[in-house]
Amino acid sequence: MRLDKFICKSTSLDLVETRLVISQGQIQVNQQIATDAAMQVHENNHIELLGKRLFARPSQYFMIHKPAGCICSNKDEAYPSVFNAVGLQQSEQLHVAGRLDADTTGLVLATDDGRWSFSITRPEQHCPKVYRVSLAKPISEKAIEQLERGMLLQGESKATLPAVVKPLSPTDVELSIYEGKFHQVKRMFAATGNRVKALHRQQIADIVLDIAPGEWRALSQHEINCFS
Template sequence: MAISQHQVQVNQQTATDAAMQVHENNHIELLGERLFARPSQYFVIHKPAGCICSNKDEAYPSVFKAVGLNQNEQLHIAGRLDADTTGLVLATDDGRWSFSITRPEQRCPKVYKVTLAKPITHNAIEQLERGLVLQGEAKATLPAMVNTLSATEVELSIYEGKFHQVKRMFAATGNRVKALHRQQIADIVLDIAPGEWRALSQLEIDCFSST
């Protein structure tokens, strides 16, 4: 309404298109009063099982609804988890920040605790740490780091976020993932109980600029 009535100026020019893109450093005025963008929001969520990383309920409830985090229409998930996977999820309304997390070039480590159906073998560890070709993929995965916790439990660090990647990686070694939990992304370590959320500190927000 304000734009159609020529009440908005961007960099001293009258705005005529409601779809025009503006940036933080643009000078925007409404009826002569300067407007400022509100600060972006950044949250860590401990995702429980049985919910999806979506803004809306589908076959499973939205993770935002499951943990009671409002403002879900403005937020999106940076690096989704499957409905049955638990652990660390990041939510924000800052698209550039979330892109820096999800693109493989950033080499942003994601650490998972994996419970397997069968004991892991030395050959499987070598395959995972070398990188392996997943079904339907042309290129091998980036080399992973494997820390053996027990015969059927490992800590796996990866640097990508392909569809069902961890489950597909172990399937390629002849094993099956029984339970999957993400406990860390870059320098952000999960430190809240299942179903809880908290705002990120500025130090945590800034850690992705150097990953």
């Protein structure tokens, strides 16, 4: 991880304070003064602050039920940050594994473990993301065939991986996809001539959303191990 992230994870300093002590030459990595906040360090490195060795706290893993009208960011922008929206503290150290649009609701995973989140998002993991999709028009058999075969979206050089489509009503479907392209679900249905009215993520791999909108909880060890 980055040196500044390691310092935040092993002290009570925030990111601004951490970068200050790094720039002042107060940090040593393997007996060498380190002044680059972006320097990559590892858990087995010997890292000291003013002569005291630092050890990173255990990683944190959370489930969030994202409400509509917030963004998967650490800071408020045009919309409030999802962390502020649900009242999850220490959000500066966390990042979202698999973002959702501002108007999309449902399951968000947050962590300070970069390797863990990378294993969720890389296509080779073949990690299913399950969505409940409400459509403007009834879904057609042709559209289901297109989605389940894989389709080339505008601006992409490769077709999407085959999806799994489970109709729930004429205008509601459960959709499982195995990658996370930009606005992928909305673009897939737009390519079939339909429009997504509401989108809700209810599951990632074996982790199923089980808390109310606007709530969060720590993941169980079993849930964490899904991607370890």
